[in-house]
Amino acid sequence: MPNTKDSTQDDPTIIVSDPTSASTPKAIDNITTSTSTMSPPENPQQAENLDDSSQVYMTGITLRLLILSVTLAVFLLLLDMSIIVTAIPQITTDFHSLVDIGWYGSAYNFSSAAFIPLAGRVYTSFKAKPTFICFLAVFALGSMICGLANSSNMLIAGRSLAGVGTSGLQNGAITMVSYAVPLQKRPLIIGVIMGIGQLGILLGPLLGGAITQYSTWRWCFYINLPALGVCVALLSFIRVPEKGRGRSTSGTRAESVIKMVLTQLDIPGFLMFAPAAIMFLLGLAFGGHEHPWNSATVIGLLIGGPALFIVFLIWERCQGDERAMFPLDMIAIREVWTSMLAGMFVIGAIVIIFAFYLPIYFQAVKGVSPFMSGLYVLPNIISSVICAMVSGVLASKLGYYVPWVVGSGALCAVAAGLVSTFGPDTPVAKWVGYQILLGARGAAFQMPMIAIQCVLPQDKLPVANALLIFAQTFGGAVFLTAAQVVFSSSLTTQLQDTGFSPARVQQIILAGANGIRQVATTERDLGLVVQAYSDSIDKVFYVGLAVSIGLFLSGWGMGWHDLRPKKSEGVLPESSSSGDEKTSSGRQEQAGGQV
Known part of the structure; x- marks a missing residue:
């Protein structure tokens, strides 16, 4: 067993577990390593x-x-x-x-x-x-x-x-x-x-x-x-x-750092990935705003980005998992790709969609100021924070993370369905209560990251984390664009169906959620516009319902791995630790030296 005396004497707050010790502190504030073999x-x-x-x-x-x-x-x-x-x-x-x-x-x-x-x-x-x-x-x-x-x-x-x-x-x-x-x-x-x-x-x-x-x-x-x-x-x-x-990088010569950058960071892959991602995201940003969806500019960006991304994936396959930014063998692991999907659904979709459109509902339909709309979504945010902390405590105690992802998806689906019933006359009790239920999404926030850490070695985690974070970011762009398309098309159609002229419809849309009461001057017009906004926002919440179901389904594939340390039936003899030391070689480094 490695000698830890010298490596820890200068910093009592960094500790090394001893497999033969008798007890371990229980408090969260005094987090230590497992003391059992x-x-x-x-x-x-x-x-x-x-x-x-x-x-x-x-x-x-x-x-x-x-x-x-x-x-x-x-x-x-x-x-x-x-x-x-x-x-x-x-x-x-x-x-x-x-x-x-x-x-x-x-x-x-x-x-x-x-x-x-x-x-x-x-x-x-x-x-x-x-x-x-x-x-x-x-x-x-x-x-x-x-x-x-x-x-x-x-x-x-x-x-x-x-x-x-x-x-x-x-x-x-x-x-x-x-x-x-x-x-x-x-x-x-x-x-x-x-x-x-x-x-x-x-x-x-x-x-x-x-x-x-x-x-x-x-x-x-x-x-x-x-x-x-x-x-x-x-x-x-x-x-x-x-x-x-x-x-x-401390103490290394500049040429060594440069060599490491050139050999370890997959710069050619980055030079293919970055323009591919930007082209696709630009296509989503331009579509329906700067250019029509069927314009040559948007179509070219939406086709060119994925085409270059395919070339990038071919390059990554040739690179091998040791140097690739997108290790395909890693992504093929079930727990990894399902965690990427779950992260994309909960962070990239559920959080983003409701964070954008709940304030729009309160401003346009309820007629409150932007500041008050921020206060009105507090039940949703506070509930989400509490759920994230509670699920973290219970996952640590009980050892499993899948139930929190699946349960979060199920509750979010129910909540999204209830939120989609919001209208001009929805009482306070309902829009507060439904938002609290929607906060169940917080129970799944950290679980995709935990699932990945259960199946990958430590030296692979930074790349795996990057894959998960990119899935969240990319999912946010895609689903927010989808929500915007649903909202814009529904609002335009409903305003036209009420008898407003095309010019009048465009004026109302350009006024924004907080300006409709300035352009809709009569009580009749205001009622029609508010109802059109309400119905269109409800359709956006249907997108939230769909991605909540996606979260529920993806959670089942994230693996039922027990997070708790597994105790052996007896204390291993000291000679048995040599195999563990060999397995753990390269992982016993602490800040300042080797254990």
Whole structure:
């Protein structure tokens, strides 16, 4: 058994489990490693993750600092996606750039989506904490450029750079947590990160509106700088255990780093993947807005993107799983591809669709202000956060994650069906109660990440996390576009069926959800417009119902793996540990040295 005395004496908050020890602290606040000898897992791929007898983990104050830092980073990531929404009108006025309105959000999303797989390769090749800090620095630089922008083009460039920075934040957060705590404890920790992080989506428009009204829109971006500084400061006080194949860049010569970048990061694959992803996302963004869906521009983008993606997949097959950004053999594992589907449905579809269209319902149909619409969706957000935390605790205690995914899908399907009955006269009790039920989606937030960690070795997790995060991002773009098509076509049809002229219909649509009461001047017209909005939004919620069913079905394929340590019937003799040491070679590294 490896000698741990010297490797831990300088940092009492990083501990190494002893397979022969008698007891283990139970409290969540004092997360430690399993003290029991693990029985061999049935699936060979699980061996590296489930045999924790030689792992180095964090506990105490340093673990809390890590959780606080990565939670704040994920919160800022999601906040930055939505805070600009209410600032865009003032930005377009200052820069006289109404034609660029779509690029302020798209530039951020496109660059983030394009760099997510590359970020997975970066975390595989370099140590997690310094890599995470580098992504934070890029995010901060992009935010600073946005705040200092003196032209629309400069703002778009800053948003693109910020998107590159955020492409590695969620992956880095999950990767460091997987290094810092044992598998059994991860559902709770990741649930806290994802649950609290999603508050950024809700608070973004509220903060953006308040900042723009009482100060300047530039603080929508400057606000990231001190917060990101706090993240870096917190991380500077802790050492994160490093496992797997991560390599440190500290002390290496520049030419060695360059060689590693060229040989490990699949740069040719990235140069094919990035334009393929951007072309397809541009086609979705342009369709029905800048260009008709049947225009040559949109059709060319929607065909060219997938065609180039096929070429990219052929290249990835030739690369092999060790160097590929999209390892096809990894994706073929049932738990991996079903987890990608589940993540796409719950984060990329259910969260995004209802986060966008519930406020529209309250503004257009109920006639409340944007600020009040944000308050009205609080039951949904609070319920989701609570469900994420509760499911994390119970998954850690009971050992299984599939029931929470399946149950979340079933409850979300019921809730989406109930929410689709919303109308102009829906009472408070119903729209509050139905939103609370819809918050059951939170129970599934972290489970796809946990499922992947059950079947893959530690050195594969950064790439697997990147696949999952890309599925969420890509799914969000696709399903949000689908929802927008359903909403726009339904609203146009219903307004035309009420007898409004084409010019009048266009005027009502351009007024937006918060402006229909200014263009619909008579009580009759307002009633017709409100009803058309209500019916169209209800049809969007049918899309939410469909993806909830998809979440329910995909959850069954994520594997019934027990997260709890498996105790052997007796204590293994000391000589038996040699095999475990051999199996765990390369995984006993902690920050600062070898165990």
